[in-house]
Amino acid sequence: MEKIEESLMIERKNQTHRIFFHSLLLILLAFFAFILGWAYLSPAPGSTGLGVLVDAQLRESGVENRVTAVLLNFRGYDTLLECFVLFLGAVGVWSLTPSRLRWHESLDSPILASLVQLLVPLMIIIAGYLTWFGTLRAGGAFQGGTVLAAAVVLLLLASRSTWQKIPLTLLSYGLIIGPAFFLFIGIACLIPGGNLLQYPTGYNNILILLIELVAAISISLSLAALFGGRRPDAPNNTLTTGTER
Amino acid sequence: MFIPPSFIYGLTGIILFLVGFGGLLACTHLLRKILAVNIMASGIFLILVTIAFGNGKVVDPVPHAMVLTGIVVSVSFTGLALAIACRVQETANFSQLYKKKDNQNGADNS
Numbered sequence: 480m481e482k483i484e485e486s487l488m489i490e491r492k493n494q495t496h497r498i499f500f501h502s503l504l505l506i507l508l509a510f511f512a513f514i515l516g517w518a519y520l521s522p523a524p525g526s527t528g529l530g531v532l533v534d535a536q537l538r539e540s541g542v543e544n545r546v547t548a549v550l551l552n553f554r555g556y557d558t559l560l561e562c563f564v565l566f567l568g569a570v571g572v573w574s575l576t577p578s579r580l581r582w583h584e585s586l587d588s589p590i591l592a593s594l595v596q597l598l599v600p601l602m603i604i605i606a607g608y609l610t611w612f613g614t615l616r617a618g619g620a621f622q623g624g625t626v627l628a629a630a631v632v633l634l635l636l637a638s639r640s641t642w643q644k645i646p647l648t649l650l651s652y653g654l655i656i657g658p659a660f661f662l663f664i665g666i667a668c669l670i671p672g673g674n675l676l677q678y679p680t681g682y683n684n685i686l687i688l689l690i691e692l693v694a695a696i697s698i699s700l701s702l703a704a705l706f707g708g709r710r711p712d713a714p715n716n717t718l719t720t721g722t723e724r
Numbered sequence: 725m726f727i728p729p730s731f732i733y734g735l736t737g738i739i740l741f742l743v744g745f746g747g748l749l750a751c752t753h754l755l756r757k758i759l760a761v762n763i764m765a766s767g768i769f770l771i772l773v774t775i776a777f778g779n780g781k782v783v784d785p786v787p788h789a790m791v792l793t794g795i796v797v798s799v800s801f802t803g804l805a806l807a808i809a810c811r812v813q814e815t816a817n818f819s820q821l822y823k824k825k826d827n828q829n830g831a832d833n834s
Contacts, residue, residue: 500750501750504746504749504750507749508742508745508746511741511742511745512738512742515738515741515742515771516738519734519738519771519774519775529784529785529786530778530782530783530784530785531782533784533785533786534782545785546785546788546789546792548785549785549786549788549789550789550792550793553786554786554789557789557790557793558789558793561793561796561797564797564800565796565797565800568800568801568803568804569800571804571807572803572804572807575807575808575811576811578807578810578811578814619792621792621793621795621796625796698796701800702799702800702803705799705800705803705804705807706803708807708810
């Protein structure tokens with residue numbers, strides 16, 4: 480009898496806790512909703528955005544796509560830092576002890592293999608096209624890199640052991656080459672007397688295209704490294720499967 | 725009454741952000757928290773793109789570029805967070821930050 484009463488009391492206590500927590504959460508959410516709605520609905524006085532400004536400077540940027548112009552020219556340092564963020568993400572995953580969870584071995588299905596054989600070359604072509612086309616229309620290093628990463632992910636899904644076959648040095652250099660090249664170009668811009676990432680006039684287009692191509696490789700490898708989840712040379716200790724609780 | 729489509733997009737973005745934020749605070753499972761942050765990010769991206777649309781005459785490309793970078797960063801974050809969550813699950817053998825007391829003896833039903 481005592482036990483039942485005790486459990487009932489605990490139950491009641493938990494319930495009050497829960498109600499208190501939920502009401503607190505609701506108040507917090509209402510507060511955020513108010514702030515967001517106010518920020519969204521209140522028009523900035525006299526602001527037409529930066530679209531007009533970008534259009535006026537577009538000729539000087541060396542590319543015809545406005546988003547690419549912003550990404551790699553006007554706000555190049557954003558993209559530079561972002562490349563390093565991706566690199567750090569991949570490094571962070573690699574620096575963790577590899578997961579003991581068993582990798583499901585591939586099914587060795589001939590359908591999957593032939594599909595991958597068909598799709599991966601196509602995706603590589605599309606990735607290259609998207610990257611190259613980014614200077615003219617919608618597209619660019621991130622889009623191309625993502626398609627390339629998807630190709631690698633498909634490859635890994637078809638046969639998991641592919642990841643361990645990739646040479647580590649190639650992968651490591653591939654991961655850093657994009658940010659490093661971008662940084663190198665940015666610093667090289669200082670030599671003729673410009674600012675950081677201020678491309679010399681006349682070389683805009685070719686420099687942006689080069690940076691995009693190299694960055695696309697690094698972006699795709701970083702994303703693939705995140706999916707791979709471990710260094711290719713990590714010991715394969717799948718003795719114990721993950722203990723689910 | 726005419727509601728401009730950009731308003732609906734903005735409203736959806738705000739709702740997505742709130743759903744994600746609520747999930748981030750209320751859910752105790754690590755995977756759910758990661759998913760909640762992703763939903764929050766989607767809401768923010770939607771709001772940013774809607775603001776970029778403005779009055780529809782001259783679309784502002786700067787928020788577009790920010791969203792483009794943001795998407796890639798959020799993917800990178802998700803990958804790293806999942807790897808860390810896996811580590812936590814394996815080393816400490818728990819995946820929930822807080823366990824309900826009345827659920828201790830029974831099966832884990834979340």
